[in-house]
Amino acid sequence: MVGQIDLDKMTDTPAKMTRNQKQKRQMILDAALDVFSLDGFRGTSLDQIALKAGISKPNLLYYFSGKEEIHTALLEGLLDAWLAPLRAMDAQGDPLTEVLKYLDAKMNMAMSYPLESRLFANEILRGAPHLENYLKGSLKSLVEEKSILLQKWMDLGQLRQVNPKHLFFSIWAMTQHYADFDVQVSAILGEDRESNFAQARAFQATMISQLLAP
Amino acid sequence: MVGQIDLDKMTDTPAKMTRNQKQKRQMILDAALDVFSLDGFRGTSLDQIALKAGISKPNLLYYFSGKEEIHTALLEGLLDAWLAPLRAMDAQGDPLTEVLKYLDAKMNMAMSYPLESRLFANEILRGAPHLENYLKGSLKSLVEEKSILLQKWMDLGQLRQVNPKHLFFSIWAMTQHYADFDVQVSAILGEDRESNFAQARAFQATMISQLLAP
DNA sequence: GTTAAAACTGACCAATTGGTAAAATTGCGG
C-alpha cells in the first residue's frame, strides 16, 4: 500500500524494532484492516483479528497495546497517502489537467485500496473520534489551500466559477463510492471490476471537464 | 419519516397489532436507528438500544424477536422511500428537468434523513447481507428501467450522451455524501448545515446541467 | 369486581469480549 505504515513512529519503547517485529505488526495490521473495514471499530473483536492473522490474541497484544492502537495505527498509516494526490495539484500546471489528474489519482486509490477506503468510511460514519485532528487539521488546511488555488484559476478565467470545496467533496464522493459501495455497484453492473472502473473514469472525466471548461 | 414503517406487515402473529404496540415498536426502531447508524449491525448491542429507548432489554425483546429483526425492519422501512424519487422520474417530462428534480429529491432525503442514510451505508460497508435481495432485485431493475429512459432521451438528442448508470451512481454518491460524511463536511465548512446543503445543491445542479445539456 | 391477557422486569444463562498473568517455548549471543 502507498503510505506503508512507518512502524518506527509507533513504538512507545526507545528500543528499535526488529525486522521480525515490523513484519509481525504489519501482518496484524493487514488482518485488522480486513475486519475493521467490514464491521467498523466497535463491531470488530480482537479474536477476529487474531484469528485472521493466525496468532493468539495475547500474542497480538504483545505487539499492540489494544484495539485502539491497532485501529489508530491503521488510520494514521493511510492519511498521508490520502492527502498526497491533492498535495500534488500543481499551481504551475494546466488547471483542468491538474483537476483531472487529481480525479484520476483518486480513482486509482479507490481501485487499489478499497479496504482502506472502507476503514475510513466506517470511522467517519461513527463520528470520526479517531480522525478529529486530521479532519480539522491537515485535511481542512489542505482543502483551504487548494481551494484558493482553484479560485485563482477561476478568477483568471481558466476554469468555470464553481465552489471549490464542493468540487472536492464531489470528487471524493464519486471516486470513493466505487470502493465503499462496491457491493451495490457490482450488484447493478456485474462483477467485472476493471470494466466498471474504466466506465466510471470515462464518465467522471466527462463530468468534470464539462463542468470546469470555461 | 417518509416511508414510515408499515408495522402490520412485520408481525408474525395473525393478531392485529394495537396502537400501543405500534407506537412502542416505532419507539424502539427510532432508538435503534440512532445506534445502528453509528456503529453498524455488529457494533450495536441490544442494551444500547434498550437504554436509548428507555425500556428494559427483555421488554424490547417482547416486541421484536431479536437484533436481526430490528435491523431488517429498519432497512425494509426505508427502501421504498429510497426508490420513490427515481420511480417518480417521468418519461413525459422535460429530461433535464426530470434529472434535476431527482437530484433535488435525493438532496432533500440526505438533508432530512441522515441517520437512515448512514444505516444504509453501514450495511453496504459490511457487504449488505440484509440488502441482497434489494440490490439485485428492485434497485437493479429500477436502475435498468430508468437507464433505458435516459438512453432514449440521449438518443433523441435531448440530453448529452453519458453512461446512465454511472450518472445514477454519481448522484447517489454526491447527495448521500452530505449525510454519510457529515462530520467531514462540517469539519471543513463549519456547522451551518443549511448553508452547506444550499451550496451543495447549487454546485450539483450546475454540475449536472453542464454535463447533460445537449 | 374478577379474571385473563398483555406488558414489564429482575435474575439468569452460555458465549463472547478486551484484556492480564504466568508458564512454556523459541531464539540469540557468549
Next chain:
DNA sequence: CCGCAATTTTACCAATTGGTCAGTTTTAAC
C-alpha cells in the same frame, strides 16, 4: 551448551452480549 531475552501460549478474569424465563404489574374484557 547455557543463560537470558524475546516471543508465544494457556489459563484466567470481570464485564458485556444476545437472549431466556419466571414472576410481577398493568391493562382489558366481561
